[in-house]
Amino acid sequence: MTLKECKKEEKADKEFQKKFKFEGSINVLTQMMVDPAVTEKRGGGKNLPLRRGEILDVIQFTNEEQILCRNSQRRCKSVGAEVLPV
Numbered sequence: 001m002t003l004k005e006c007k008k009e010e011k012a013d014k015e016f017q018k019k020f021k022f023e024g025s026i027n028v029l030t031q032m033m034v035d036p037a038v039t040e041k042r043g044g045g046k047n048l049p050l051r052r053g054e055i056l057d058v059i060q061f062t063n064e065e066q067i068l069c070r071n072s073q074r075r076c077k078s079v080g081a082e083v084l085p086v
Contacts, residue, residue, distance in 0.1 A: 009074060016076045020068065028057040028070075032084045041083075048077035056084070 013026055034054045043049030048056075048069055056069040059076065066078045 012074045012076075016070075020076070022060075026059060026070075028059060029061075030058045031055055032058055032069075035083050035085050038083045043077065046078050048075060048079050050079065050083060 016022060016026065032055070034050050034052060034056065036052045038050065038052065040052060041047070041050045048071060054071065056071055056079065058067055058069055060068040062068055062078065065081055067081055067084060068076065069079045070076045
């Protein structure tokens with residue numbers, strides 16, 4: 001990983017912590033795949049754009065309906081629990 005990529009990741013993590021009022025280090029609890037049968041969603045606002053079969057890093061289970069996730073582009077937003085099979 002180059003120095004430029006490291007700085008970019010650090011900046012993204014700081015923005016995430018500020019936006020979601022998240023304290024401490026960001027730990028990935030598990031990885032989950034988006035349900036292949038779900039329709040693709042553009043995202044926006046507080047929701048993450050979804051693609052079929054995409055692998056997401058689960059950061060926090062916020063409630064029964066929403067899960068805080070990070071995608072491969074290191075974007076962190078909420079995802080509806082119905083699109084991630086249990």
